[in-house]
Amino acid sequence: MPELPEVEQVVRSLRGDLLGRSMVSLEVFHTAVLHEPLGDEEAFQEALTDRVIQGVRRRGKYILLDLDQGHLICHLRMTGKLMVVSQASTRSAHRHLQIHLSDGRLLVYDDVRRFGGFALVKEDPLKMPPLNRLGVEPLDEAWSGEVLYQRLRGRAVPIKNFLLDQHEIAGIGNIYADEALFRAGIRPRKRSNRLTRREAATLFEAIQTVLQEAIRLGGSTIRDYRDGHGEAGSFQDFHQVYGRAGKPCFICHHLLKRIQIGGRTTVYCPHCQRS
DNA sequence: CCTAACCCCTGCTTGC
DNA sequence: TGCAAGCAGGGGTTAG
Secondary structure, X not given: XXXXXXXXXXXXXXXXXXXXXXXXXXXXXXXXXXXXXXOOHHHHHHHHOOOEEEEEEEEOOEEEEEEOOOEEEEEOOOOEEEEEEOOOOOOOOOEEEEEEEOOOOEEEEEEOXXXXXXXXXXXXXXXXXXXXXXXXXXXXXXOOHHHHHHHXXXXXXXXXXXXXXXXXXXXXXXXXXXHHHHHHOOOOOOEHHHOOHHHHHHHHHHHHHHHHHHHHOOOOOOOOOOOXXXXXXXXXXXXXXXXXXXXXXXXXXXXXXXXXXXXXXXXXXXXXXXX
Protein backbone atom coordinates (compact mmCIF):
# COMPACT_ATOMS: atom_id res chain seq x y z
CA MET A 1 0.00 0.00 0.00
CA PRO A 2 1.33 3.43 -0.82
CA GLU A 3 2.90 5.17 2.16
CA LEU A 4 5.24 8.14 2.25
CA PRO A 5 8.07 6.63 0.14
CA GLU A 6 5.67 5.30 -2.50
CA VAL A 7 3.73 8.56 -2.73
CA GLU A 8 7.02 10.47 -2.92
CA GLN A 9 8.10 8.24 -5.81
CA VAL A 10 4.78 8.81 -7.60
CA VAL A 11 5.21 12.56 -7.24
CA ARG A 12 8.82 12.48 -8.44
CA SER A 13 7.99 10.26 -11.41
CA LEU A 14 5.03 12.39 -12.47
CA ARG A 15 6.47 15.84 -11.97
CA GLY A 16 8.37 16.03 -15.23
CA ASP A 17 5.40 14.79 -17.21
CA LEU A 18 2.88 17.13 -15.64
CA LEU A 19 4.56 20.47 -14.96
CA GLY A 20 3.42 23.04 -17.47
CA ARG A 21 0.90 20.73 -19.09
CA SER A 22 -2.74 21.71 -19.25
CA MET A 23 -5.76 19.51 -18.77
CA VAL A 24 -7.66 19.42 -22.04
CA SER A 25 -10.59 17.27 -20.93
CA LEU A 26 -11.73 14.89 -18.25
CA GLU A 27 -13.46 11.51 -18.41
CA VAL A 28 -15.03 10.04 -15.28
CA PHE A 29 -15.92 6.34 -15.33
CA HIS A 30 -16.82 5.97 -11.68
CA THR A 31 -17.93 8.96 -9.65
CA ALA A 32 -17.13 7.22 -6.35
CA VAL A 33 -13.56 8.49 -6.66
CA LEU A 34 -14.76 12.10 -6.70
CA HIS A 35 -14.82 13.14 -3.08
CA GLU A 36 -16.43 16.02 -1.20
CA PRO A 37 -16.67 18.95 -0.78
CA LEU A 38 -17.22 19.19 -4.57
CA GLY A 39 -17.82 15.53 -5.25
CA ASP A 40 -19.83 15.57 -8.46
CA GLU A 41 -18.66 15.26 -12.03
CA GLU A 42 -19.87 18.71 -13.06
CA ALA A 43 -17.75 20.35 -10.40
CA PHE A 44 -14.66 18.41 -11.55
CA GLN A 45 -15.27 19.27 -15.20
CA GLU A 46 -15.67 22.90 -14.28
CA ALA A 47 -12.62 23.00 -12.02
CA LEU A 48 -10.17 21.04 -14.17
CA THR A 49 -10.88 21.76 -17.83
CA ASP A 50 -8.21 24.05 -19.34
CA ARG A 51 -6.29 24.30 -16.07
CA VAL A 52 -2.49 24.35 -16.15
CA ILE A 53 -0.52 22.12 -13.77
CA GLN A 54 1.98 24.33 -11.97
CA GLY A 55 3.03 22.13 -9.08
CA VAL A 56 3.23 18.46 -8.13
CA ARG A 57 3.77 17.93 -4.42
CA ARG A 58 3.38 15.45 -1.59
CA ARG A 59 2.10 16.05 1.94
CA GLY A 60 1.90 12.90 4.06
CA LYS A 61 0.32 10.32 1.79
CA TYR A 62 -1.50 12.96 -0.26
CA ILE A 63 -0.56 14.03 -3.77
CA LEU A 64 -1.21 17.69 -4.57
CA LEU A 65 -1.55 19.05 -8.07
CA ASP A 66 -1.37 22.84 -7.95
CA LEU A 67 -3.25 24.38 -10.83
CA ASP A 68 -3.28 27.92 -12.20
CA GLN A 69 -6.64 28.11 -10.44
CA GLY A 70 -7.25 25.81 -7.49
CA HIS A 71 -5.74 22.51 -6.41
CA LEU A 72 -6.46 18.84 -7.04
CA ILE A 73 -5.79 16.54 -4.09
CA CYS A 74 -5.36 12.78 -4.56
CA HIS A 75 -5.06 9.97 -2.02
CA LEU A 76 -4.21 6.46 -3.24
CA ARG A 77 -5.32 4.68 -0.05
CA MET A 78 -4.78 0.95 -0.59
CA THR A 79 -4.73 0.22 -4.29
CA GLY A 80 -4.85 3.53 -6.11
CA LYS A 81 -2.50 4.20 -9.02
CA LEU A 82 -1.92 7.61 -10.58
CA MET A 83 -0.03 7.32 -13.86
CA VAL A 84 0.73 9.04 -17.12
CA VAL A 85 0.11 6.71 -20.06
CA SER A 86 -0.11 7.03 -23.82
CA GLN A 87 -3.50 7.45 -25.41
CA ALA A 88 -3.08 4.06 -27.09
CA SER A 89 -2.73 2.12 -23.83
CA THR A 90 -5.64 -0.13 -23.00
CA ARG A 91 -8.01 0.95 -20.26
CA SER A 92 -8.16 -1.40 -17.31
CA ALA A 93 -11.46 -2.38 -15.75
CA HIS A 94 -10.49 -0.39 -12.69
CA ARG A 95 -9.72 2.92 -14.35
CA HIS A 96 -12.10 5.41 -12.83
CA LEU A 97 -10.87 8.67 -14.22
CA GLN A 98 -8.63 9.97 -16.97
CA ILE A 99 -7.45 13.42 -17.87
CA HIS A 100 -6.36 14.27 -21.40
CA LEU A 101 -3.15 16.30 -21.22
CA SER A 102 -1.99 18.93 -23.69
CA ASP A 103 0.83 16.64 -24.91
CA GLY A 104 -1.69 14.02 -26.02
CA ARG A 105 -1.05 11.66 -23.15
CA LEU A 106 -3.40 10.69 -20.33
CA LEU A 107 -3.18 11.15 -16.59
CA VAL A 108 -5.13 8.14 -15.34
CA TYR A 109 -6.41 6.95 -11.99
CA ASP A 110 -6.81 3.19 -11.46
CA ASP A 111 -8.04 1.77 -8.17
CA VAL A 112 -9.24 -1.80 -7.68
CA ARG A 113 -10.93 -1.12 -4.34
CA ARG A 114 -11.95 2.48 -4.97
CA PHE A 115 -10.91 3.53 -1.47
CA GLY A 116 -8.84 6.36 -2.85
CA GLY A 117 -9.83 9.34 -4.93
CA PHE A 118 -9.77 13.07 -5.50
CA ALA A 119 -10.89 16.27 -3.87
CA LEU A 120 -10.92 19.84 -5.12
CA VAL A 121 -9.97 22.88 -3.10
CA LYS A 122 -9.70 26.52 -4.15
CA GLU A 123 -7.47 27.87 -1.41
CA ASP A 124 -4.11 26.69 -0.07
CA PRO A 125 -4.69 22.94 0.41
CA LEU A 126 -2.28 22.79 3.35
CA LYS A 127 -4.65 25.05 5.27
CA MET A 128 -7.80 23.11 4.39
CA PRO A 129 -9.21 19.86 5.74
CA PRO A 130 -8.02 17.18 5.71
CA LEU A 131 -4.43 18.33 5.11
CA ASN A 132 -4.47 21.02 7.77
CA ARG A 133 -4.75 18.38 10.47
CA LEU A 134 -1.72 16.37 9.41
CA GLY A 135 1.24 16.00 11.73
CA VAL A 136 4.91 16.54 11.04
CA GLU A 137 6.66 15.55 7.83
CA PRO A 138 9.10 12.92 9.14
CA LEU A 139 11.86 13.93 6.72
CA ASP A 140 11.47 17.63 7.50
CA GLU A 141 14.64 19.18 8.88
CA ALA A 142 12.60 20.81 11.64
CA TRP A 143 11.76 17.39 13.03
CA SER A 144 14.11 15.78 15.55
CA GLY A 145 14.41 13.08 18.17
CA GLU A 146 13.75 15.67 20.84
CA VAL A 147 10.57 16.94 19.13
CA LEU A 148 9.39 13.35 18.77
CA TYR A 149 10.17 12.69 22.44
CA GLN A 150 8.07 15.66 23.54
CA ARG A 151 5.11 14.46 21.45
CA LEU A 152 5.46 10.90 22.74
CA ARG A 153 5.24 12.15 26.32
CA GLY A 154 1.81 13.61 25.70
CA ARG A 155 0.20 10.34 24.64
CA ALA A 156 -0.23 6.94 26.27
CA VAL A 157 -1.03 4.86 23.19
CA PRO A 158 0.97 1.88 21.94
CA ILE A 159 3.93 3.25 19.99
CA LYS A 160 2.70 1.39 16.90
CA ASN A 161 -0.55 3.38 17.01
CA PHE A 162 1.37 6.59 17.52
CA LEU A 163 3.43 5.98 14.39
CA LEU A 164 0.29 5.26 12.36
CA ASP A 165 -1.50 8.39 13.60
CA GLN A 166 -1.37 10.82 10.68
CA HIS A 167 -2.11 13.70 13.05
CA GLU A 168 1.22 13.04 14.74
CA ILE A 169 3.47 11.96 11.87
CA ALA A 170 2.26 12.23 8.28
CA GLY A 171 3.01 9.42 5.87
CA ILE A 172 3.89 6.35 7.93
CA GLY A 173 1.69 3.31 7.35
CA ASN A 174 1.76 -0.31 8.43
CA ILE A 175 4.91 -1.26 6.51
CA TYR A 176 7.19 1.52 7.69
CA ALA A 177 5.81 1.54 11.25
CA ASP A 178 6.78 -2.12 11.69
CA GLU A 179 10.10 -1.67 9.89
CA ALA A 180 11.06 1.40 11.94
CA LEU A 181 10.17 -0.27 15.25
CA PHE A 182 12.25 -3.31 14.33
CA ARG A 183 15.24 -1.19 13.43
CA ALA A 184 14.85 0.75 16.68
CA GLY A 185 14.51 -2.45 18.73
CA ILE A 186 11.28 -1.25 20.37
CA ARG A 187 8.27 -3.41 21.25
CA PRO A 188 5.27 -2.24 19.20
CA ARG A 189 2.93 -2.36 22.22
CA LYS A 190 5.14 -0.13 24.35
CA ARG A 191 3.21 2.95 25.46
CA SER A 192 4.45 6.11 23.77
CA ASN A 193 4.94 7.98 27.05
CA ARG A 194 7.15 5.17 28.36
CA LEU A 195 9.85 5.68 25.76
CA THR A 196 13.02 7.24 27.11
CA ARG A 197 14.66 10.21 25.47
CA ARG A 198 17.32 7.85 24.17
CA GLU A 199 14.72 5.48 22.71
CA ALA A 200 12.94 8.38 21.05
CA ALA A 201 16.22 9.42 19.46
CA THR A 202 16.82 5.86 18.23
CA LEU A 203 13.29 5.64 16.83
CA PHE A 204 13.67 9.00 15.14
CA GLU A 205 16.82 7.80 13.41
CA ALA A 206 15.16 4.52 12.44
CA ILE A 207 12.16 6.29 10.90
CA GLN A 208 14.29 8.66 8.85
CA THR A 209 16.67 5.93 7.75
CA VAL A 210 13.98 3.50 6.67
CA LEU A 211 12.00 6.16 4.82
CA GLN A 212 15.05 7.53 3.04
CA GLU A 213 16.24 4.07 2.05
CA ALA A 214 12.76 3.17 0.79
CA ILE A 215 12.58 6.35 -1.28
CA ARG A 216 16.00 5.56 -2.73
CA LEU A 217 14.67 2.19 -3.91
CA GLY A 218 11.42 3.56 -5.34
CA GLY A 219 9.24 2.34 -2.46
CA SER A 220 7.84 -1.10 -1.65
CA THR A 221 5.71 -3.06 -4.11
CA ILE A 222 3.81 -5.74 -2.21
CA ARG A 223 1.18 -6.31 -4.82
CA ASP A 224 -0.45 -3.29 -6.40
CA TYR A 225 1.82 -0.33 -5.93
CA ARG A 226 3.31 1.26 -9.05
CA ASP A 227 4.79 4.71 -9.61
CA GLY A 228 3.62 7.31 -12.12
CA HIS A 229 5.19 5.34 -14.97
CA GLY A 230 3.88 1.95 -13.88
CA GLU A 231 7.21 0.91 -12.35
CA ALA A 232 7.39 -1.24 -9.22
CA GLY A 233 9.58 -0.37 -6.24
CA SER A 234 12.18 -2.71 -4.75
CA PHE A 235 12.36 -1.90 -1.04
CA GLN A 236 10.14 -4.92 -0.30
CA ASP A 237 13.28 -7.03 -0.84
CA PHE A 238 14.77 -5.36 2.22
CA HIS A 239 11.84 -5.63 4.62
CA GLN A 240 12.98 -7.11 7.91
CA VAL A 241 9.59 -7.87 9.46
CA TYR A 242 6.61 -6.70 7.38
CA GLY A 243 4.98 -9.71 5.72
CA ARG A 244 7.42 -12.10 7.40
CA ALA A 245 5.35 -13.41 10.34
CA GLY A 246 6.41 -16.92 11.33
CA LYS A 247 9.72 -16.64 9.49
CA PRO A 248 13.10 -16.36 11.21
CA CYS A 249 14.49 -12.96 12.11
CA PHE A 250 17.40 -12.08 9.82
CA ILE A 251 19.38 -10.89 12.84
CA CYS A 252 18.75 -13.42 15.63
CA HIS A 253 16.87 -16.21 13.81
CA HIS A 254 14.04 -16.32 16.36
CA LEU A 255 10.61 -16.59 14.72
CA LEU A 256 8.85 -13.31 13.99
CA LYS A 257 5.53 -12.86 15.73
CA ARG A 258 2.22 -11.54 14.38
CA ILE A 259 -0.11 -9.63 16.69
CA GLN A 260 -3.01 -7.16 16.32
CA ILE A 261 -2.63 -3.61 17.58
CA GLY A 262 -5.46 -1.20 17.07
CA GLY A 263 -6.94 -3.55 14.51
CA ARG A 264 -3.74 -3.53 12.46
CA THR A 265 -1.57 -6.55 11.80
CA THR A 266 1.81 -6.04 13.42
CA VAL A 267 4.89 -8.20 12.91
CA TYR A 268 7.90 -7.96 15.19
CA CYS A 269 10.83 -9.90 16.60
CA PRO A 270 10.25 -10.77 20.28
CA HIS A 271 13.99 -11.18 20.74
CA CYS A 272 15.37 -8.11 18.95
CA GLN A 273 12.58 -5.75 20.01
CA ARG A 274 12.87 -5.82 23.79
CA SER A 275 12.94 -2.19 24.86
C1' DC B 1 -8.08 11.13 26.13
C1' DC B 2 -8.50 6.51 24.54
C1' DT B 3 -10.25 2.09 22.28
C1' DA B 4 -13.09 -0.66 19.53
C1' DA B 5 -16.29 -1.29 15.92
C1' DC B 6 -17.83 -0.12 11.52
C1' DC B 7 -17.74 1.35 6.69
C1' DC B 8 -15.94 1.69 2.12
C1' DC B 9 -14.28 -2.47 -1.65
C1' DT B 10 -12.39 -6.49 -4.15
C1' DG B 11 -9.06 -10.07 -4.72
C1' DC B 12 -6.45 -13.33 -2.48
C1' DT B 13 -6.23 -17.10 0.91
C1' DT B 14 -8.16 -20.63 3.53
C1' DG B 15 -11.21 -24.41 4.63
C1' DC B 16 -14.23 -27.89 3.23
C1' DT C 1 -11.93 -28.67 -8.80
C1' DG C 2 -15.27 -25.40 -7.00
C1' DC C 3 -17.38 -22.63 -3.79
C1' DA C 4 -18.15 -19.62 0.23
C1' DA C 5 -16.40 -17.39 4.11
C1' DG C 6 -12.71 -14.76 6.07
C1' DC C 7 -9.26 -11.41 5.79
C1' DA C 8 -6.58 -7.13 4.72
C1' DG C 9 -6.22 -2.29 5.14
C1' DG C 10 -6.16 4.03 5.35
C1' DG C 11 -8.77 6.94 7.26
C1' DG C 12 -13.07 8.86 8.54
C1' DT C 13 -16.88 8.38 11.66
C1' DT C 14 -19.49 6.85 15.59
C1' DA C 15 -20.30 4.70 19.97
C1' DG C 16 -18.75 3.76 24.59
